[in-house]
Amino acid sequence: MVNPINNDDAALMLSKFGTKYLAEGAHTDVxxxxxxxxxxxxxxxxxxxxxxxxxxxxxxxxxxxxxxxELKAGALIVAPNGESFKSITVATGGALxxxxxxxxxxxxxxxxGLLDTYPDAAAAYSLRRLRTEYSGSAIRVRRTxxxxxxxxxVNNELDTxxxxxxxxxxxGFVVKWYDQSTGNDMGNGIQTTATLQPKIxxxxxxxxxxxxxxxxxxxxxxxxxxxxxxxxxxTVFAAxxxxxxxxxxxxINGDFDSKRMQCSLYRSGAGKLGFASTxxxxxxxxxxxxxxxxxxxxSAIQTTTSxxxxxxASSVSDSNSSRGGAGINNIGYQVSGVRxxxxxxSEYIIYNSDQSADRSAIETNINGFxxxx
Amino acid sequence: xxxxxxxxxxEAINALKQVNDKVNFPEGSVTTSWTTYNFAxxxxxxxxxxxxxxxxxxxxxxxxxxxxxxxxx
Numbered sequence: 268m269v270n271p272i273n274n275d276d277a278a279l280m281l282s283k284f285g286t287k288y289l290a291e292g293a294h295t296d297v298x299x300x301x302x303x304x305x306x307x308x309x310x311x312x313x314x315x316x317x318x319x320x321x322x323x324x325x326x327x328x329x330x331x332x333x334x335x336x337e338l339k340a341g342a343l344i345v346a347p348n349g350e351s352f353k354s355i356t357v358a359t360g361g362a363l364x365x366x367x368x369x370x371x372x373x374x375x376x377x378x379x380g381l382l383d384t385y386p387d388a389a390a391a392y393s394l395r396r397l398r399t400e401y402s403g404s405a406i407r408v409r410r411t412x413x414x415x416x417x418x419x420x421v422n423n424e425l426d427t428x429x430x431x432x433x434x435x436x437x438x439g440f441v442v443k444w445y446d447q448s449t450g451n452d453m454g455n456g457i458q459t460t461a462t463l464q465p466k467i468x469x470x471x472x473x474x475x476x477x478x479x480x481x482x483x484x485x486x487x488x489x490x491x492x493x494x495x496x497x498x499x500x501x502t503v504f505a506a507x508x509x510x511x512x513x514x515x516x517x518x519i520n521g522d523f524d525s526k527r528m529q530c531s532l533y534r535s536g537a538g539k540l541g542f543a544s545t546x547x548x549x550x551x552x553x554x555x556x557x558x559x560x561x562x563x564x565x566s567a568i569q570t571t572t573s574x575x576x577x578x579x580a581s582s583v584s585d586s587n588s589s590r591g592g593a594g595i596n597n598i599g600y601q602v603s604g605v606r607x608x609x610x611x612x613s614e615y616i617i618y619n620s621d622q623s624a625d626r627s628a629i630e631t632n633i634n635g636f637x638x639x640x
Numbered sequence: 641x642x643x644x645x646x647x648x649x650x651e652a653i654n655a656l657k658q659v660n661d662k663v664n665f666p667e668g669s670v671t672t673s674w675t676t677y678n679f680a681x682x683x684x685x686x687x688x689x690x691x692x693x694x695x696x697x698x699x700x701x702x703x704x705x706x707x708x709x710x711x712x713x
Contacts, residue, residue, distance in 0.1 A: 413665050442670040461663075462675045462693050514710075606710065 378423050381616070381632050385625050388448040389498075392456055393614040394480045395636060396423040397447045406482075407443035408467060410434045415442055425480045427473050439468030441482050456598065456615075465599065465612075474611065476508050476562050477638055481611035484599035497526050498619035499546050499571045504629055505530070505598075505616075506637050508562040511609030512537055517565070518598045520617060521546070528569055531589045531606070532558065541587035542576040544569040555587025562613075564630060564639045570621055579640040580630045613637060641708060642692040644700050652677035652688035659690075659699050682709040 382388055382398040391397050394405055404417035405425050410433060418430045430439065441464055444456035458464045466483040467474055474483045505518060514533040517540070521527025528544040535541060540563075541555030547569050554576040558565075566577040576583045598615060599608040614633060622629060634640060646652040656677055663674045677690045690696065692703055 407670060409669070409671055413663070413669065413671065415666070415669050415671065457670065459670060459672045460676045461671050461673065462691070462696075464671070 380423070381629065382448065384632070385622070385629050387618065387620065388616050389501075389619040390446050390615075390617045391448040392444045392612075392616070393447060394425045394482070395614070396420045397616075401447045403445050403447070405445060406441050406467065407445070408433065408439045409442045409461065409464060410439055410468075411437040413461070425473075427480060430468060430473060431471065434468040434471070436471035437468075438466060438470065440464035441467050444482065463600070476611055476613065479613065479637060481508065481613045483611045484608040497521065497546065500569065500619065500621050501528055501544075501546060502568045502618040502620065502622035502626065503528065503530075503566065503616070504614070504633060505565050505612065506562065506614040506633055506639060507565070507608070507610060507612045508560075509558070509608065509610035510560050513609070514606045515608045515610070516597075516600050516606045517608060518615065520596045528567065529589045530565065530567065532608075534589060535585070535587040539585070539587045540565065540576075540578060540583075541585075541589040542567045542574060543589035544574045547571055547574060552586050553588045554583055555585050555589070556581075556583025557585075562637065562639050564633055564637070566626060566630060568621060568623055568626065575623075577626070577630070580627065580634070641689075642703055642705055644690045644692070644696075644703060645706060646677070646688040646690075649677075649679070649688055652690060655690055655700055659696050662699055663695075678708075680708045683707075684709075 378396070378399060380396055380398045380401070381393075382391055382401075386398075396405075404419045407415055407417050408430065409415045416433045418433070419426050421428065433439070440461070442458060446455050466485070467480065469483070473480050475481060501520075503518070503520065507517060509515060509532060512533070515531060517530040517532060519527055519529040521529070526546050528542070528546055530540065530542050532540050535555065538557055538559070539555055540558040541553055542565075543553040544567075551573050554574055556576065556578050558578055564579055566580070568575045598612055600606070614637070616629075644655060646655060656673070656675065659674050665671050675690055675693060675696050677688050680687050680689060689706070689708070690700065697703060
């Protein structure tokens with residue numbers, strides 16, 4: 268999608284086209300369900316299409332105040348579900364200036380989630396929507412008066428407006444991290460103990476990493492309601508960040524029978540991350556590599572004969588061992604209450620299958636959203 | 641760490657109940673407990689403990705500073 272005004276200087280575009288708005292033929296890759304305003308305008312009437320303009324994809328709006336629906340130069344209106352704009356009345360300074368007659372079309376860039384393209388995850392947790400047909404919430408949040416509320420998505424990202432409206436100026440803690448997979452093997456991430464719940468709102472502000480919401484773990488952690496089915500073949504992707512210098516648990520997944528796949532920081536020294544797995548049938552070395560503070564994407568693939576680790580899409584092969592010890596599913600801490608992750612999690616996806624063929628593409632998808640490396 | 645040590649699990653359970661009795665979680669809440677207790681299995685002698693936090697500190701008495709020995713696994 269290219270918005271011509273965003274690509275060229277506005278004055279140049281005015282000179283080039285000489286009208287208050289672009290003719291359909293002047294649009295570049297703009298389909299018929301879109302309207303481009305070239306100058307600051309006020310949308311006074313919207314008929315046809317979807318009247319719920321507030322639901323439009325914000326990615327295509329340069330600026331919009333929903334009371335008078337004021338559009339700034341370069342703003343692009345897109346019908347939420349590809350509805351036609353049969354008639355749009357645009358005014359500047361209260362004076363009617365034009366009717367846009369662009370009709371019929373399909374919303375560009377229809378949402379495709381990571382799990383739509385790479386399905387069959389055993390469990391999938393994220394602060395963005397991962398699957399088109401997933402209609403549940405992202406997280407359940409507890410505010411300081413101990414009231415809880417589910418928080419969903421807007422435009423396929425965490426609904427931070429509802430989140431802040433609910434939490435107010437205090438702190439908000441994540442009680443549940445909902446599983447967006449088909450939910451056959453593993454339940455929702457859950458923490459029933461208040462003092463162990465990770466944070467999503469800190470003094471009235473959403474916790475962020477790279478300008479995107481992140482669940483902050485600090486002396487906290489999250490278990491999973493039900494146990495993932497053990498599999499001798501498993502692939503894990505995790506977008507997380509660390510700011511601490513002590514040993515920290517990143518994740519453990521497995522069962523109570525001591526079969527598990529795990530990842531931790533710093534067992535082999537500061538700045539080191541290690542993966543280990545007891546699920547593979549034959550012994551192969553634990554692997555790890557150097558890791559910096561800040562956000563990282565880590566991936567691990569175990570088969571019956573091997574364990575591969577990746578940090579920011581690069582293979583790691585140091586013989587760093589992961590610290591584990593608890594044969595239970597959790598992220599951010601051990602069940603014994605030590606070595607907490609000092610950092611945050613944005614996404615955590617587990618496949619009970621070998622995703623070697625799609626590993627690079629999945630990493631690209633995750634990095635494309637979070638801009639990690 | 642700062643917290644409260646107990647020789648037996650029952651003592652820890654009783655202390656935890658003392659804290660939770662002061663908290664009101666609305667009906668239907670997923671959150672069921674304010675804090676929790678852990679077992680310092682590798683310490684000699686071993687003990688149970690509840691970590692310090694602002695709310696717990698208002699209820700339990702005898703906070704002390706101690707180390708929890710990590711297991712090597």
